[in-house]
Each structure stands twice: as structure tokens, then as C-alpha cells.
Amino acid sequence: MVLKLSTMFMRTLREDPVEAEVASHRLLVRAGYIRRAAPGIYTWLPLGLRVLGKVEAIIREEMNAIGAQEVHFPALLPREPYETTGRWTEYGEGLFRLKDRKGADYLLAPTHEEMFTLLVKDLYSSYKDLPVYLYQIQNKYRDEARPRAGLLRGREFIMKDSYSFNIDDEGLDEAYMAHRGAYLRIFERLGLEILPVFATAGAMGGSKSEEFLHPNPIGEDTFVRSAGGYAANVEAVTTVVPADIDYTDAPAFEVKDTPDTPTIETLVACANEVAPRASGAWSAAETLKNVVLAAKLPTGERQLVAIGLPGDRDVDLKRVEANIAAHLETGGDVQLEAASEDDLKKHPTLVKGYIGPGLGEGKAVLGLESASKILYLVDPRVVPGSTWVTGANESGKHVFGLVAERDFTWDGTIECVEVHEGDPAPDGSGPLVTARGIEMGHIFQLGRKYAQALDCKVLDQNGKLKVVTMGSYGVGVTRAVAALAESNRDANGLIWPRNVAPADVHLVVTGKAPELFEAAQKIADELHSAGIEVIYDDRLKVSAGVKFSDAELIGVPTIVVIGRGLVDGLVEVKDRATGERSDVSVDEVVAQLTALVKG
């Protein structure tokens, strides 16, 4: 069907909608693709729906190509499965909850791990049934505290989520790699630049995880990359660990008075006064800062954790949260915050501003060996033999020349400090630079967490029940439309890549002579017969300027103008992206456009 603008249900806006800050949001509203229905919730107009459909079609094709099968779950789900996995409460306020007339609890699904797991448990019971990959393209609901940027972070959004079910870890690896490949092909076909970055599996408890980021300054994810090709989410960056240092000849430590030095800045200034040295001024990097955090455990308890790090760095709470589970007996999902005054009061050995690991053997104040039994984790830069200026656990005093391992010990190392530009990449591929990205997809190996919780087991070759292992893989579909709009536009409007454009050709007729409209209609019909999708601006009393502006705003890749050249048998073909235009004979235009679109 030829889409006629005279009757298409849409309206372009001359002015920017005031609520839209980011370009993709502004343009999608202005060009008549979407309308806001409520904060973070959008209505799709015919034009938008066409783009959305094309994105979905590409995703379907690539998912089907790796043998995944499409299913469709309800978005409205009962409480029970989410209660079983603990997510009914864990999800907190982010979950849309509602009650039916009997008072039973329901939710609008934020994601569907539970339902997929239960479905496989329901239908399958043997290792012979595996592997199986299932997916759906479906609405998700999350009551975001602050939806933003139009489609980029909505409260209702469309996600393609798939799940793999395997009998063993080798199978899971295979499923993971199959999805990884499919994702790279999907984004390639969408025309979206994508960088797979290492991510933390975090509380999901898997062994491997990657995010597919679309580099863009409005993105909400910070990642780092090196010239040599390393890329990782900041939470997943690993520190380049210096070699251990031989400390057999290191001088003994010395406690010095450093009055009024509760901060690293004041300490460094004071050190240069009370302990000047020939080899140069003291720097913050030589001090050992000890930060006390409070961890809220899954059990509800509050446990103090001390983190030792070079004084020129700050703690990155997200990185600590991502890495701390391994150091806690309880494991699991942990939330961290700075320790309160009350927390510190319970441990009189900790003197705020002058906290140190302790002065030599038997005098530890941090770590499980200490009197206060506070878990003490250090940044990987704190290697055996490294020498530090740090708190002496006494107000107004610091210790100089405290040697790691000789004078103090710790319970473990943890990635905990903010990653700085210029830090070396862990694979030696050069210094890191930070950048922002939009998370377009995320794949991870879930392992057995959900299968275990929901008792999804099959019989193995030996007739024994075995918990299946799972992977989970998501693509943000509505977000992909937003990212495409964000990255394909100019001052005049959108510029869709051909694969996702709402049509192949935007036909504009200028003037008012009936012959012009007849010729345009004929070309539109012929293009349509040739399998080319056409938007035809057949509006009678609309000026040429308005039609040109609308065509550029809507952003179909090829614009054809039928107007004053027709008397010479010519029409104009314009490339939306480059602005290049050429006159083409009326008789050849259909063939030429067919070659352009299909070729």
C-alpha cells in the first residue's frame, strides 16, 4: 500500500516539544512517530510503528537463525513465581504491583526469567530435550524513579528477551556465544555502532557477562576503552597489579604527630612539613586511605567493611558492590553505604580521620584478626612490600613507612577505586579513556540460580535429576529505535538507515497542476508494484516548502520530487543523508529507484 500523507494519521510539529531534552525524543515527537501518554510511557503512531516493526523483524530473523523459538508471555503475572525467587520484594519500588478483585497480588513483569524457567520445567523433563533457546518480544514494566530521554528510559518498553537452557556448562558457553554472534549481526543490520564491553554478572550470579553499548554522549553507562581495543564497563575493569616489593631492607615504621590532618590533602601538606625528604615531596598516592563502609546484607544485618586504597583515589561504591559478594560469608546481593557515626562508635579503635590497619604484629585494628573484627579489603595496588603513610588510630597521629605484609595484613583484595582516565588497560593495550554509551543489549550466563529456586530439573544420562543451567539475553527494542534516531539525524530531522526506515522512498509532488499529481500517483503505484515502500505526499494545498521540510523531518532515505521538471520529463531524486540530488527521466525513475533500494 502506498502511504498517502493526506490521510496518514500523523501531524508534524513546527516547534520542539518542551518536555523533550534529547534530540531523538524531540525529533520522534516532532516528526510524528510517537506521542507521550504518561511519564515514560509512549504511544506509537503509524510511522513509528513501521520503524519498530522493522527493528523487530531483524531481531526475529537473527534469533530464529540461531535456532531460538519465539513464544509470548503475558505481561500481567501472578506474584507467586516472583515470590519464590525473592524478586517480589527485591525489586522494591521498581515493580508495578496490582491486585485483582479478590485481592490477589499481580505484577507487570519487569523481566521474565521466572516464567521462562517455569515453562521449561512444565514441558521438559529429559536431557534429550536440551538445549532449548526461547525468546519473546514483549512489553516490560519498570516503575523507574526518573524516566528520561523519551524512549531511552521508559517505564513501559519493549525488550527482546531470550533464555537458554542447557544441561551443562559447555552447553551454556555455546548458547552464550551463539547469542553473542546473533547480537553482533542484529546491531550490524540495524546500522548501530556497537561495542561489546565486559560487564559484571553481579547479583545475577553468573560467570560471564557482556553489555552491548552504543557509544553516545547521552548514554547512561560509563565505560572505558583503550586504543588497543580493550573495552569494559567501569564496574568490570581490573587493575594492573604491581609486582611485590622486597622489603627485607625497608626501615622500620615511625609514628609522627600530624595534628589536624583528617583528610588526605591536609595529611600530605603536613607530611611535607614534619617529614621532608630529599627524594621529593610526599604525594597523595603514597598514603593509604582507609574508608569504612556499611554493607546491608541479604539477611538484613549490617556489617562494617574497611577498604584500604591509595589516597589519590576515591572509592567507587558501584565497583565495590559489584565485587564484594565473594568476600562475604552471606554472599548475594549487597547494598553499601558510608558508615555512619553510630557505626563507628561501636568500634572505639577506629579514630575518624586517622584510621589505619594497625601498627605491626598483634596490633591489627582492621581485618578478621583484629579486636574489632572488621573485614579489611584493599585495592590491588596494595601489594606485599609496598610502603605507606597511614593513620595511626590515634587522633593527630599518622604512621610513616608502614610496610604491607610486614606490618599489616588484610582479608583480601577488591576492585574498589574509581577508574581514572590514563589508567593502563588490564590487557596491556594502552591507557584507558572513558566514554558514555547506551546499553542496547546485555547477555549473561545466569547459571543455576533461577533453575534452582524454581526447581527446574531434568533427568540426565544416568537417570539422575539435574538442575539445568541458564543464560539470559536481552535487547532493548524501543531503546534501539531511540538510539537509531539519536545517531542518525541532522539539523533538519531524522535520517533513517535504509533497513529500518519507515519507507524506502518519500515522494513529494509540488505545484497544483493535475498532471503533476497524476504522474506522481503513477510513479507511486509503479514503485509499490516493484516492492518498494512509498510515502506519497499528495497533500493538495500544502506549499512546497512545507512538504520539503516534512520530508526531511521524517527522514526517509530517498526523496523524490515531482514538480517543475516534469515538463521536460524529469523528476528529482535526493539522498536524505548526503543532500545529493540528480534529475532522472520519468521513464527510468522506477527502475533506478528499484536498483537503489534492492541493490
Add this chain to the structure above:
RNA sequence: CGGGCUAUGGCGCAGCUUGGUAGCGCGCCUGACUGGGGGUCAGGAGGCCGUGGGUUCGAAUCCCGCUAGCCCGACCA
């Protein structure tokens, strides 16, 4: 959840300081002209000024409460 801002025809805004019968641009309708870059002229339709209370002879305007929205931050497979 903290901070900032806003709420007046479909959209974008002015009016509020200093209270007195609601205005502009765009869009929409009618007609004429125009017809390759958001054109011109004339005529028109459309508003409980977010909501509740207060002050006042009189409130879009002043005072108090509430609600909603936007932006920044916190949070967010």
C-alpha cells in the same frame, strides 16, 4: 528520595512585580491570492488560567495547602 523549575485554547509562550471583563505566534476552519524551501490578505472557532481553600467590592495576578509535569542528582537485568 534530595535540589531546581514549571502549570494560561491542540502546540510554544506573554500577562503576575503594581488585583479591575484573557492576549500573541504557530496550528485549525472559511474565502481570495500564491505555488520549488514552513507565503500573503480578510474573516472565524476554540480557554473553569492544574486543583482546594483564604484575603478582597473584585484574583490568572496576593497568601496557604495539595496535585501533576520537566531538569539535575541518588537509584535502576
